[in-house]
Amino acid sequence: MKDHPKILLAYPSCFRYSEPVDSLDMKTALLWLASYLRQYYPVEYVDYELEIGRPATNTQIRRYERIVRNDLTSREFDILGLSCWTSLSYHSTLAVARLCREMYPDKLIVVGGYHPTAKPEEFITDDGLFDYVVYGEGEHAMIDIIERFAERGRPGKTELIKDTPLKREEFIPYNWDLVAPIIEKHASNGVDCLYLFLSRGCPFRCSFCMEPLKDENWRALSPADAVDQIMTAAGRFKIRSVGIADACFGVRPSWRHEFLRQMVEAQPPFWLIFETRPEYITDEDIELITRLKAEVQFGVESGSHRMLQLMHKSRTPQKYLDAFVRISRELSDRGIIHRGNLLFNHPGETRETLEETFAFIDSCLGPEHSTLIWVPHSYMHFPGCEVYHERERFEKNYGTNFDCGDWWLGDQDQYVASMSLAPSSSLDGEDRELCWRMMESRMEKMKQVLSPEAFLFAANKYYPYWQDDYRYQNA
Secondary structure, eight states, X not given: OTTSOOEEEEEOOOXXXXXXXXXXXXXXXXXXXXXXXXXXXXXXXEEHHHHHOXXXXXXXXXXXXXXXXXHHHHOOOSEEEEEOOSGGGHHHHHHHHHHHHHHOTTSEEEEESHHHHHOGGGGOOTXXXXXXXXXXXXXXXXXXXXXXXXXXXXXXXXXXXXXOOOOGGGOOOOOGGGTHHHHHHHOTTOBSOEEEOOEEOOSOOOTTOSGGGSOOOOEEOOHHHHHHHHHHHHHHHTBSEEEEOOSSTXXXXXXXXXXHHHHHHHOOSSEEEEEEOTTTOXXXXXXXXXXXXXXEEEEEEOSOHHHHHHTTSOSSHHHHHHHHHHHHHHHHHTTOEEEEEEEESOTTOOHHHHHHHHHHHHHHSOSSSBOEEEEEEEOOOOTTSHHHHTHHHHHHHHOOBXXXXXXXXXXXXXXXXXXXXXXXXXXXXXXXXXXHHHHHTTHHHHHHHBOHHHHHHHHHHTOGGGGGSHHHHTO
C-alpha cells in the first residue's frame, strides 16, 4: 500500500446555509466509500462542515478558505475526492477544488454525489478544476480513476464517468478507525444520533426525490452484518440513537423480519430509528418493534389522493392511507413512537389538496394516548428529480412559479432559496405559507391526544417550544 496513490476524501460543507450545525452529522455514505477504498489504498477522511461549520457571510467564507488551505497543506495526498452530496454543497465544492488546484496543480481532483450525478456539466469549468466527475455510485469508478492516475497521471481534460453499482457481495463493514478521531473530538460525551446506511437502491420513483438517479435494485448487508455494524458503532462511540438512512428500509419482508429479530436479541440500550412504508409493516414486525426502543417513521407526505398520485407515492392512494391509519393505530396501542412525515408546497399543491390533507390529519388526531407525531417539511427543489425535469408541465397545468430558478448558482441563502416557489396559482403570495398556518392550528390538538411519553419525545426532538407547556414542565 506504501507505493499506491494517497486518497483524501472530503465533505466540503455548505455555504450560505441558514440552518445551524447543532449536532454531529457523520457523513456515513462518504465513510462507506472511504472504507471500501481503504481495502486497497491509503485513505484519509475529512469533514469541513464539522471542522469549520457552514459559513454564511463573505467574511466567514474567507475564514473557511484560510482554514481549508492550512488543512490541505498539512496532509499528504495525491488524489482529492470531493463529495458534493446535494446542491447545497455546490459552492463549497468549487471553493475547495479551486484552493487545491491553486496550491497543487498536479494533484488529481474528483467530484461525486447527487448534484454531480444530476448536473455533471456544471463541474466542467474553464479553469479545469476537476479531472473526473463521477455520477452514480462511486466505488468502482474511484478504483478505475486511481488506477488510471497511477499509470498515466491526470487526464488532458475533465472526464465524466458513470459508475456501475456495487453488488451485494461487495458490501463491506464501515472502517470506524477512519473517523474515530473526528467523533471523539466533536462528540466526546457521546453521539445523539448516528445515521447508517445498511442498503442501497429504491424501487420507488417519488417525484421530489433524487434517488431515482441511482440504481433502483435493492441490495443490503445481511441482517447479521447489519446488526453487527450498528452494535459495533454504538458500543464504540456511546451512541444514544441509531438512525437507518436507507432510501427504502427493509424492502424484502424476510430481511426486515430477520433484522428486527436479531436486533431484539442484541438488546440495544439505544433508540433505533427507521423510515418505511405503511404497507410494509406486518403484525410480526410490530411484535418485534414493541421489544425495542424504536421510532418508526413513515413518509406519508400528503392526505390528498391527487397529490399522492402526483408524487408517485402510490397508485392506490386510498389503500395507502388506509394502511397507514391501521398501522398507526396498532403502533399507538402498543405505545410505539411513530412519525408521519408531511411534504408541503410540492408543485401542484392547491388549496383543495391542502384541505384534503388536513382533513386526513384531523381524522388521525385521536384517540387519546396516541403515539403519532406529525412532522412537516417543505418541498426543496433539487435538480435530478422528476419535478425539476417536468417544470414546464407544472407551470402549465397548475400555475407553479419556480422563482427559485437554479438557486444553487446564486449567492443567496441556499436553504431558503431551495424552497422558494409557489406550488400553484391558488397558493401564491402570502398563501405560500397557508400550509404552515393550517399546521400550527392543529398543534394544540396534537399535544392533547399524545401519550405523555410521545409528548415528551416530540417536545425534546421536534417541537422544542412545547417545553414551555405545563405538561412538559410537570413531567
